[in-house]
Amino acid sequence: MANLSAVLYAPEDLRVEDRAVPEPAAGEVQVAVQAIGICGSDVHYYEHGRIGPFVVQHPMVIGHESAGSITAVGSGVDPGRVGQAVALEPGVPCGHCPQCRAGRYNLCPDVKFFATPPVDGSIAQYVTIPADFAHPVPAGVDFRQAAMAEPVSVAVWAVRKAGLAGGESVLVTGAGPVGLLVGQVARAFGAGAVTITDLNDYRLSVAGRLGLDARRADSPVPGSFTALIECSGSTAALRAAMPLVQRAGRVVLVGMGADEVAFDVPLIQNRELWVTGTFRYANTYPTALQLIASGEVQVDPLLTHEFPLARTEDALRAGRVEPTALKSVVRPWA
Amino acid sequence: MANLSAVLYAPEDLRVEDRAVPEPAAGEVQVAVQAIGICGSDVHYYEHGRIGPFVVQHPMVIGHESAGSITAVGSGVDPGRVGQAVALEPGVPCGHCPQCRAGRYNLCPDVKFFATPPVDGSIAQYVTIPADFAHPVPAGVDFRQAAMAEPVSVAVWAVRKAGLAGGESVLVTGAGPVGLLVGQVARAFGAGAVTITDLNDYRLSVAGRLGLDARRADSPVPGSFTALIECSGSTAALRAAMPLVQRAGRVVLVGMGADEVAFDVPLIQNRELWVTGTFRYANTYPTALQLIASGEVQVDPLLTHEFPLARTEDALRAGRVEPTALKSVVRPWA
Amino acid sequence: MANLSAVLYAPEDLRVEDRAVPEPAAGEVQVAVQAIGICGSDVHYYEHGRIGPFVVQHPMVIGHESAGSITAVGSGVDPGRVGQAVALEPGVPCGHCPQCRAGRYNLCPDVKFFATPPVDGSIAQYVTIPADFAHPVPAGVDFRQAAMAEPVSVAVWAVRKAGLAGGESVLVTGAGPVGLLVGQVARAFGAGAVTITDLNDYRLSVAGRLGLDARRADSPVPGSFTALIECSGSTAALRAAMPLVQRAGRVVLVGMGADEVAFDVPLIQNRELWVTGTFRYANTYPTALQLIASGEVQVDPLLTHEFPLARTEDALRAGRVEPTALKSVVRPWA
Amino acid sequence: MANLSAVLYAPEDLRVEDRAVPEPAAGEVQVAVQAIGICGSDVHYYEHGRIGPFVVQHPMVIGHESAGSITAVGSGVDPGRVGQAVALEPGVPCGHCPQCRAGRYNLCPDVKFFATPPVDGSIAQYVTIPADFAHPVPAGVDFRQAAMAEPVSVAVWAVRKAGLAGGESVLVTGAGPVGLLVGQVARAFGAGAVTITDLNDYRLSVAGRLGLDARRADSPVPGSFTALIECSGSTAALRAAMPLVQRAGRVVLVGMGADEVAFDVPLIQNRELWVTGTFRYANTYPTALQLIASGEVQVDPLLTHEFPLARTEDALRAGRVEPTALKSVVRPWA
Numbered sequence A, B, C, D: 001m002a003n004l005s006a007v008l009y010a011p012e013d014l015r016v017e018d019r020a021v022p023e024p025a026a027g028e029v030q031v032a033v034q035a036i037g038i039c040g041s042d043v044h045y046y047e048h049g050r051i052g053p054f055v056v057q058h059p060m061v062i063g064h065e066s067a068g069s070i071t072a073v074g075s076g077v078d079p080g081r082v083g084q085a086v087a088l089e090p091g092v093p094c095g096h097c098p099q100c101r102a103g104r105y106n107l108c109p110d111v112k113f114f115a116t117p118p119v120d121g122s123i124a125q126y127v128t129i130p131a132d133f134a135h136p137v138p139a140g141v142d143f144r145q146a147a148m149a150e151p152v153s154v155a156v157w158a159v160r161k162a163g164l165a166g167g168e169s170v171l172v173t174g175a176g177p178v179g180l181l182v183g184q185v186a187r188a189f190g191a192g193a194v195t196i197t198d199l200n201d202y203r204l205s206v207a208g209r210l211g212l213d214a215r216r217a218d219s220p221v222p223g224s225f226t227a228l229i230e231c232s233g234s235t236a237a238l239r240a241a242m243p244l245v246q247r248a249g250r251v252v253l254v255g256m257g258a259d260e261v262a263f264d265v266p267l268i269q270n271r272e273l274w275v276t277g278t279f280r281y282a283n284t285y286p287t288a289l290q291l292i293a294s295g296e297v298q299v300d301p302l303l304t305h306e307f308p309l310a311r312t313e314d315a316l317r318a319g320r321v322e323p324t325a326l327k328s329v330v331r332p333w334a
Helices: A040-048 A143-147 A149-161 A177-188 A201-209 A235-244 A265-270 A285-294 A309-321 B040-048 B143-147 B149-162 B177-188 B201-209 B235-244 B265-270 B285-294 B309-321 C040-048 C143-147 C149-161 C177-188 C201-209 C235-244 C265-270 C285-294 C309-321 D040-048 D143-147 D149-162 D177-188 D201-209 D235-244 D265-270 D285-294 D309-321
Strands: A004-010 A013-018 A028-037 A065-073 A085-088 A126-130 A134-136 A169-173 A193-198 A213-216 A225-230 A245-253 A260-264 A274-277 A303-308 A327-331 B004-010 B013-018 B028-037 B065-073 B085-088 B126-130 B134-136 B169-173 B193-198 B213-216 B225-230 B245-253 B260-264 B274-277 B303-308 B327-331 C004-010 C013-018 C028-037 C065-073 C085-088 C126-130 C134-136 C169-173 C193-198 C213-216 C225-230 C245-253 C260-264 C274-277 C303-308 C327-331 D004-010 D013-018 D028-037 D065-073 D085-088 D126-130 D134-136 D169-173 D193-198 D213-216 D225-230 D245-253 D260-264 D274-277 D303-308 D327-331
Touching (some): A028 A085, A028 A143, A040 A309, A065 A126, A065 A143, A065 A149, A134 A285, A143 A149, A143 A303, A149 A285, A169 A177, A177 A285, A193 A201, A235 A260, A245 D265, A260 A265, A265 D245, A265 D274, A274 D265, A303 A309, A309 A327, B040 B309, B065 B143, B065 B149, B085 B285, B134 B285, B143 B285, B143 B303, B149 B225, B149 B285, B169 B177, B169 B235, B177 B285, B193 B201, B225 B235, B235 B245, B245 C265, B265 C245, B265 C274, B274 C265, B303 B309, B309 B327, C004 C309, C013 C309, C028 C085, C028 C143, C040 C309, C065 C143, C065 C149, C085 C143, C085 C285, C134 C285, C143 C149, C143 C285, C149 C245, C149 C285, C169 C235, C177 C193, C201 C213, C225 C235, C235 C245, C235 C260, C303 C309, C309 C327, D013 D309, D028 D085, D028 D143, D065 D126, D085 D285, D134 D285, D143 D149, D143 D285, D143 D303, D149 D177, D149 D245, D149 D285, D169 D177, D169 D235, D177 D201, D193 D201, D201 D213, D235 D245, D235 D260, D303 D309, D309 D327
Parallel strands (some): A169 A193, A225 A245, A303 A327, B193 B213, B225 B245, B245 B274, B303 B327, C169 C193, C169 C225, C193 C213, C225 C245, C245 C274, C303 C327, D169 D193, D169 D225, D193 D213, D225 D245, D303 D327
Antiparallel strands (some): A004 A013, A028 A327, A065 A085, B004 B013, B028 B065, B028 B126, B028 B327, B065 B085, B085 B134, C004 C013, C028 C126, C065 C085, D004 D013, D028 D065, D028 D126, D028 D327, D065 D085, D085 D134
16 A cells, blocks of 8 residues: 655655555544645745745645545544545644634644644645544535635635625635635625736636626726735735725735735724734634535636646646646546 | 505505605605515504504504605705615614614614604605615616515524524524525525425425525424524424524524513523524615625515505405415505 | 542432542643532532433532642643642533534533533542643632632623623622622623622622622612623523613523523514523633632632531532521532 | 803914804703813824814814813703713714714714814813713712713723723733723723833833833733733834734724834734724713723823813923823813
8 A cells, every 4th residue: 555645855855755654543534635736835835945934844745725535534433434525624723722712723823734844734645634624525526626625714714704794895805716715705605796806817807707806906996895805915905905995894814925014004093994814714614615515616717737646746836837827736546 | 746645544444545745854855656565564553553562543654665766855965866766774763872873773762663653654655764764776676676675674684693604504484575585695695504494385485496495394304503593473483493503503583473482591501592683674775785686685586466556455465365475565656 | 548529329318438549641630629619500419319411320429619739740741730729620521523613612512521420520539630621720819719710600601691891781680609700700891880689688788798789689670781691590580680681782591490481572672682591611710710819709708608528418408508608618628 | 151262273373262152052062161181182283283184274172072061952952951060072973874873983984073173172161062972970070080081982992992801911002191091991891911011100100000010111021912902102012012912812003103004914814813993982981981980990190280271282282391291181160
């Protein structure tokens, strides 16, 4: 039995290795991974060997947007789950710190998250995970779609932070994979209108096909908004969008960009805006999978490229070389 | 210039009279009413001459679900609004009591509400109303649909009370007009699944056509729910549904029925349920009109009957005599 | 080494036994218990052998309001904690079910709670508990006071449920130990005024000494309230108090009494009241201990009786035979 | 009958004039003003003739922190209120815009606010105001204290924005009048511990006397906080304090300073902080007066200087020339 895995040794040094097949411990399941989406963070680790304070100091399997089928279960787990298709929630919190106790398990300081050093990720043929982080995939959803429950979770969490009361007008800046999902989730969660901006016409065309009001970020955006969800990481986009937010509006910072951004404090005060940011997500997977299953969130238009595990490096480079790349998927068994 | 109006003198004594055409005061608009929906409360006043402490002591025009077009404006109102199609929010609060100040203007003790004694209602050819309670109707929405912004507002308010976070499972008891709207609004505001129950197979068939999971109330309803929105007014329905609500779930009482209902207090405590009720609505009209315009809430399947103003009594009786009656509309100019 | 424990065999059959001293497992601490408060539930188990569905089928140590000092630690726990004074949070949740994940660990269906069958309680010389449920006691708080962190937690949780925004007027029905603590916590958390009612003049006199506005429940209570926290378990008290709650007010049901209570549904609807209940507490211990340490919550006036472990039965009977009994404390080493 | 008033003509050009005594219109009261506190905004208008976009283009009475006694009432107001001591809420909103309807009347774009151009303020012997903005002063509170209901309202609003759940640890940066009030309100509303920082030792000594944990802002502040309320307007203070805020903490920007402040966006994201600002207040006056009356908020230590109306300029300059000046009060009838 083999376990081909995509292991990052150093920047631009990714090796496909045959690692030991992990056995499920008590409370865990063993999963044959069938599809893994490539995230910007994977690309960042590949190119730079680090993200901020997280440094790849030892060879590490990358990848964390994954789905597969259960091949074995550890003690205490229902053996009837073998064969079940599951999406893997990649961050396992400690369960007993104050953040976990308060329901904010995404903020657990001791979380173990796939492909955040030194924890191995999921671009591999087999992984193990606690059973309750392997979420059953609804009928009609394939593995590639199920792997998207991870970025859809990012979107669900961001939209929940925006606190939509139904009928709100939402502005999403950035029509990359996360922005396109945030726009769809906002609509599914009751936004009356969703406008999305970008500088990339291809991405805007995808947004338009998904039914969003797509606008170029370098032209004035008409209207005003009760919520802004920033998904581009662009300081310019954020600063241009803030004045479009209505009094008592909410601003959710999802995109990662500059470490410091100058905010217009009197604007925040005079309009009593709420500004927050998101760090991963909590309690989102079942909802994310449900949104994919119902078609309210379409992930297929994002799944532009696909590679076998042996070509993981090409998957990591696709965003740079393919103008129409949105999301690449790695298939471990292809 | 005439102003035919449907005036209730006493139980079962409704007269169509030609009243003076009201002139708009400062800040008001005059509206030629084009469509008025009949509500259960109109029927109740017609049959009993009162609802609880509200007694029809003097002849009173009935009706409060109305839309029309602006025919004149009072001082301080943009004359450009003449000709505008508007939906009329029927309750005008005082604007300065503690409830109004806190944003809960539906709870204003001094609200003046169409057809709540002694305030005249809107089954008339002309009414006046403060300009900001005449909400512009979006393109593509006709007057009959626009009049439904009132019951849709009831539904928007009820669903907001349920505090949906997206992806929740909602149970609606009662598939009358309000329940059918609540179910649709819940779905539009992000419910992952909406089940609706009733004993009337015709109503269940309408619910099914609207895409809701329609179930007979006298059979066990499978599953459990994070929110229950009670729209039947039936004590039996409420008591059967409460145990289906999950821990920390919310129960919103919309339907009017018995004055006293026995609640299972340990159930409320052990599951920490939140139970509340709704009284009309606040800040809902623009959202209600938007939901109708987008088609997310379909009102046409509810609009089963239509009558000219001269036949208002038939409209009031339709619910009793027509098994498939859901909502009757009166047309003042037909 | 001995471990004297108060073991309930059957109704009115309580035996003091010398049980094995429990060894701390990984992540646990061993605690020499120094004080345990007697709760109404202990008395109920003693008198009836059950509370609702929870039946004492095997001999069970009773008691759950406890504090002591750490005598040993299991692996993974800081050995420096030996000797530390701690208050014991008696319910240990599973940590990974949906309720735990959402921060509502008090609603965990798999919680193990001291003295809820079949889990042994803490009227014993030694117990073990996960280290993070043994909360450090602030300086200046003695063991008897620290044991009161449990009922103070009940009060903190109830007041948090009431969602006080500062400056609110709160009515507490029932001036038993829980009501007296709820009243004090409400004041500490910003209530502008706290009224408390009871039929027992002795309890009202204690309430008055604690600075609460104490009123007889059989006389009209003047004023109206933005929140009602029901701590008597009396249906009559609840029904008399509900009409005193203002529009948009909150009603929190803490006291346990009749299984069914008739609610005035139009009152809930017309005022849009929120009604909920509490089940234990979550994330309250540090705050409860802080309130005791600061003196904002005084527990000494409640600690009316004290017994050595050998006289646990007398402690359980004190509430019946002593007119001025509020809270009895058992001392295992006395 | 005279009406001496402090009228600002241009920067540093303040004239005391005898203006006409205003008559109360319908719904209004006429008030003989007895005490007015000087706010930083009054000083700013006096020194610069403007605050941001608000420019004094015509002579304007300044002042907005005021209390007095009712001397006459307009039609529709209870004549029994003549003689009543009242604190004047200085901003009168329109009552029907979307912000007013939503309960956020402080964000009403059409608010008329004392001494915000072109609206006259209240350093005058007589003013008129809508009756419901003249809040009855509780027994035992004098006019100088009652005038402080305005800055206490600023503090109540800021603390409400911080969303304290009871038992939280709060950091207040800036021990000027607003910071000293915010610290006291936070404690009154349930904060378990309140730390306040400044560079001014005199102000820190006042804070210490008020029972707050006073710390120099140029030394490391120990501990971490669940809420930060910034009252200094200092960019340095804000930037130093942000890293002390715990995960999921809240940051409320009250102090006015630089128009642009660089925020550490990854900090906001990784900790999911909530950042907001305050603009005046809504629904705070009764609570503010209650806090003053109960002594939970002490305003006397802030009231360091007092001047007759004829010496209003000295009152405006006191903060510059008196090292121990915190708040000056003008007495129109002295």
